[in-house]
Amino acid sequence: MDVLKQQARQMLDQCDRLQEKGLIYQNQPISLRECMSSEWLYFLLSLTDVGVLSTKEVAFLRDTLGMLYTIPQLHRLYVTEQLGSLEFRRKVPRSVQEFVRMDLLNKLNDKTSTFGQLAVNFFKLLGQSFIAADSSGDTASQIRRLTDYGTNLQDFLNRHSVNAILKQSDISGLAEDTPGKDAGKGPHREVDFARIDEILQELNALTGLENVKEEINSLVNLLRINHMRKERGLPQVSTSIHMVFSGNPGTGKTTVARMLAEIYYNLGVLKKNLLVEADRSALVSGYVGQTAIKSREVITSALDGVLFIDEAYTLTANKGQNDFGQEAVDTLLKMMEDNRDRLVVIVAGYSDLMEEFLESNPGLKSRFTKFIQFADYTPKQLTEIFTSMCTKQQFTISAKAKKAVLAWFENRVAEHPANFANAREARNLYENAIVRQANRLAGKKKITDEQLMRIEDVDIASPPQSE
Numbered sequence: 026m027d028v029l030k031q032q033a034r035q036m037l038d039q040c041d042r043l044q045e046k047g048l049i050y051q052n053q054p055i056s057l058r059e060c061m062s063s064e065w066l067y068f069l070l071s072l073t074d075v076g077v078l079s080t081k082e083v084a085f086l087r088d089t090l091g092m093l094y095t096i097p098q099l100h101r102l103y104v105t106e107q108l109g110s111l112e113f114r115r116k117v118p119r120s121v122q123e124f125v126r127m128d129l130l131n132k133l134n135d136k137t138s139t140f141g142q143l144a145v146n147f148f149k150l151l152g153q154s155f156i157a158a159d160s161s162g163d164t165a166s167q168i169r170r171l172t173d174y175g176t177n178l179q180d181f182l183n184r185h186s187v188n189a190i191l192k193q194s195d196i197s198g199l200a201e202d203t204p205g206k207d208a209g210k211g212p213h214r215e216v217d218f219a220r221i222d223e224i225l226q227e228l229n230a231l232t233g234l235e236n237v238k239e240e241i242n243s244l245v246n247l248l249r250i251n252h253m254r255k256e257r258g259l260p261q262v263s264t265s266i267h268m269v270f271s272g273n274p275g276t277g278k279t280t281v282a283r284m285l286a287e288i289y290y291n292l293g294v295l296k297k298n299l300l301v302e303a304d305r306s307a308l309v310s311g312y313v314g315q316t317a318i319k320s321r322e323v324i325t326s327a328l329d330g331v332l333f334i335d336e337a338y339t340l341t342a343n344k345g346q347n348d349f350g351q352e353a354v355d356t357l358l359k360m361m362e363d364n365r366d367r368l369v370v371i372v373a374g375y376s377d378l379m380e381e382f383l384e385s386n387p388g389l390k391s392r393f394t395k396f397i398q399f400a401d402y403t404p405k406q407l408t409e410i411f412t413s414m415c416t417k418q419q420f421t422i423s424a425k426a427k428k429a430v431l432a433w434f435e436n437r438v439a440e441h442p443a444n445f446a447n448a449r450e451a452r453n454l455y456e457n458a459i460v461r462q463a464n465r466l467a468g469k470k471k472i473t474d475e476q477l478m479r480i481e482d483v484d485i486a487s488p489p490q491s492e
Contacts, residue, residue: 029154030089036147037061040120043140049123049130052306061120061144066092067108068118068148068174069155072167075419076103081159089154101463105456110417114174117181121145125185126326133325141185145178184290184298216252217291221245224284224291232413233406234277240397241285248292265394266294267361269383270373272399275447278373279333281399286331289369296367299330305339308353316349320356328367337372338382351386358388402447404434410451415480425482430454436488458484 040057044050050057069086070076078086078099086092086099094102107113125141152171156164225245229238244264251261266289270278283300290298301323308320324332334340334357340350361370372393374382383390402410408431415422422430437450446453461484466472 029150032147033065033090033151036144039140039143043124043127049126050119057120057123060123061118062090062092064118064120065090065148065151066102067106067113068152070099070103070106071108071113071174072152072155072170073103074166076100076108079159079161081161082155085155085158097463101459104418104459107414107417114170115177117178118144118148121148121178121181125182129185129326130322141182145175145182148178149175181298216293218249220291221288224288228281228284231277231280232409233402234281234399237277237281237397237399241281241288244395245288245292248294252292265392266369267393267395268369268371269379269393269396270371270399271376271379271396272373273375273401273445273447275449276399276401277448278399279335281397282331282333282371282373285371286333286369289331295331295369296329299327300333301327301330302333302335303327304335305350305353308334308340308357309349311349316352317356320353321360324357324360324368328364331369331371334370334372336374338374338378341382341385342378354386354389358386358392361392401438401445404431404438407434407438407448407451410448411455414451414455420478420480421475422480423482426480426485429482429485433485433488440488454486457486461486 037058040061044057050060053060055063066086069082070078073082076099078096080096083094083096083099086094103109121141121144124144127140128138131138149171152174156167156171225242228241231238244266247262247264248266251264254261268285270282272278279302286295286300287298289295303323307323308316310316310319340354343350357370361368370392372379372382376398383393408427411430411434412422412427433454434450437445458480462480465481465483466476469476
């Protein structure tokens with residue numbers, strides 16, 4: 026246990042070193058150390074049965090990772106973060122992504138590093154130690170979850186050609202990068218039409234977004250036919266794969282961008298299943314000459330994948346003397362031109378502001394010719410999203426509660442305040458309902474399983490009043 030505790034401390038110290046010197050995970054609300062620590066907790070909770078920990082497992086969190094939580098607090102976290110969902114199990118932790126990004130940046134400078142592999146190995150070792158801390162439960166299912174999660178992380182490393190064979194306990198190699206030769210390209214990859222169909226099924230199963238689904242399905246059909254033409258030696262149809270996503274917050278733009286990145290990868294359009302998310306703060310510096318360097322770093326990290334720029338209009342909104350947003354745009358356009366076959370860029374933001382963004386520069390308008398509009402959700406669709414969140418965590422909703430939810434969204438959509446956030450409204454209402462249900466049940470002496478998993482109308486808060 027002491028060895029594992031020491032390794033955890035070394036991993037977190039490495040987060041500090043990489044963030045300080047490596048130009049990764051910049052301008053974030055929390056440190057990379059805090060990000061990794063919280064992702065360890067989420068990962069371990071995902072191994073449990075419905076987020077209920079034993080006293081031995083809670084002691085493991087306390088003694089090994091210094092995490093002081095009660096059993097009810099951990100269960101509540103499991104529910105609110107949907108740690109038992111398929112979506113969570115497929116998600117690669119942000120800390121692992123950042124360590125891999127450091128490996129890729131080193132690779133550009135003719136160095137070889139294994140930060141990504143070390144992070145993945147520690148996740149596996151941590152999971153094994155957590156399961157071993159209490160062998161009285163269903164360890165078989167926990168081991169299966171750990172195996173699936175570890176396989177997903179290892180596949181992520183393989184796709185980025187940064188995997189390396191290391192001992193799980195080999196943490197001593199964290200301190201320094203070692204110069205070396207390029208790790209090389211991954212193996213030849215066939216177009217995976219089966220996986221593409223799976224992604225399209227996931228897309229088509231999303232609530233609403235009908236025109237988005239139509240646009241993406243049409244694009245994929247065109248790319249499929251282009252692939253067939255290429256295989257048969259026929260001329261290919263020219264099509265733009267850079268995109269503008271227009272719409273209000275919470276309408277699924279980032280979710281669809283992630284799906285599109287994986288589609289491009291499985292179609293062979295891009296070499297990596299990679300989506301790099303950026304905004305103004307990631308691209309623009311406050312000093313003369315620094316913005317081009319900063320932007321180039323971010324764009325380079327997205328090569329062979331997709332660069333997703335949210336609120337892209339902020340790059341050109343301020344025309345003041347000390348604003349360097351235009352420098353970021355100029356750098357972006359040049360790198361898009363120089364890397365036509367290695368980079369797809371998706372810019373996103375409010376519809377009217379994105380129009381102004383494209384009008385601000387002739388180069389932008391010529392590069393982005395494909396537009397997809399993300400409409401606001403209706404009250405009925407928001408109710409479906411809320412219900413889906415409940416169903417994923419095995420909650421049932423009473424008929425009165427469902428009416429209360431619909432009324433809540435009808436009120437919010439009618440008022441449509443400036444801070445209206447579409448699907449995020451559904452998540453906020455869901456999380457609030459879980460807390461209200463917990464407060465309602467906490468005073469009862471006997472609580473049935475049905476009561477634990479049932480949302481009543483009293484658990485639905487009144488709509489906030491607009492000022």
